[in-house]
Amino acid sequence: MSNINVAMIGQGFMGRSHSNAWGQVAKFFQCPSKPVMHTVFGQEAENPQAFADNWGWQNAATDWESVVKSPDIDIVDIVTPNFMHAPPAKAAIAAGKHVACEKPIAGTLAEAREMAEAANKAGVKTAVWFCYRRVPAVALAYQMVKDGLIGDILHVRAQYLQDWADESVPLVWRFKKELAGSGAHGDLNAHIIDMTRFVTGQEITEISGAISETFIKKRKLMTGVASGSIAGGLDAGKDMGDVTVDDTVLFLARFSGGAVASFEAARQATGNQNRNGFEINGTKGSLKFDFERMNELEYYDATRPRAVQGWTNIMCTHAGDHPYVANWWPDAHLIGYEHCFTNEAYDFLCQIAGQTPTVPIPTFEDAYQTQRVLEAASLSAAEKHAINMDDVK
Secondary structure: OOEEEEEEEEEEHHHHHHHHHHHHHHHOOOOOEEEEEEEEEEEEHOOOOOOOHOOOEEEEEOOOOHHHHHOOOOEHEEEEEEEHHHHHHHHHHHOEEEEEEEOOOOOOOHHHHHHHOOOOOOOOOOOOOOHHHHHHHHHHHHHHHHHHHHHEEEEEEEEEEEOOOOOOOOOOHHHHHOOOOOOHHHHHHHHHHHHHHHHOOEEEEEEEEEEOOOOOOEHHHHHHOOOOOOOOOOEEEEEEHHHHOOOEEEEEEEEOOOEEEEEEEOOOOOOOOOOEEEEEOOEEEEEEEEEHHHHHHHHEEEOOHHHHEEEEEEEEOOOOOOOOOHHHHOOOOOOHHHHHHHHHHHHHHHHHOOOOOOOOOHHHHHHHHHHHHHHHHHHHHOOOOOHHHHHHH
């Protein structure tokens, strides 16, 4: 097995997730090439050498431009805050590197379009870490819909609800529009837009009824250095600063196959720690998924005799029948969040090698389509009217 050198731009919460994936993927999967954790970039204040030592990176750097241009690097993996996705991605593409990037693909739609166009022109392989596609239950749902088991899709309901962003959380980068692009919308709705596009195999054609709200409009300014938690891991000072992103965004949509849909994302949905899921209703059946029970998929088979119809709970842990799990543990020895990243690292290595991934990889072009939907929902909320997706470029 040949080696392929990886550089990671950024650290923090996502840096830990990605480092774990690159470090273990060749131990569990028969990869076409073995990823070598070559270099990690971080700001001086983050102490990238300590991060490298802890997570197994061979080198640490504080100059991302030299890293992405280095002839030693084959894959550039970007885990920075959203506003810093485009510069290293475009530089890496120009240097002929394969690029993986966290979601949403960019801080703005214009940057997302530029990244997708640059990748298409250069012919490099790209991936965006919409990791929930790599949950075995979600990948199974995709296969079931593709096989026609639920018939024609009529309704889609999707939600991503969290409750971490209460008043105690300081003004971390996720609450600043210039750094994050948006709040719960880009952070959470991006995932469920991608997931429903993926599972249904359809595109969203219209957005309407969007509403956006920021409940906590000021937060304490932060002090110290990020520890890597989702909220930033920083101590709060006494001074206050303005929150410039949404706390929640809800909207309605139409899919290209005729289905109608609802989406909701919220960071202050008390009691919902990471309730990321969907229900898809078709003419022959329905599917339900909830990430808080990520190893399970619910299926309703409406083709059975009415007397015995009912929801079936599928434990998606059986090797040979459920995607990815043959590389992990025996039946009902459950996998977790971190395994989604390892599964995606494997599929990206397959894509680079010209092999077929387990389920389709969200490329930069694919992620640009999700970003178009995010933009349309933002426009609908601001302008109070329906948005045709043909008008959002």
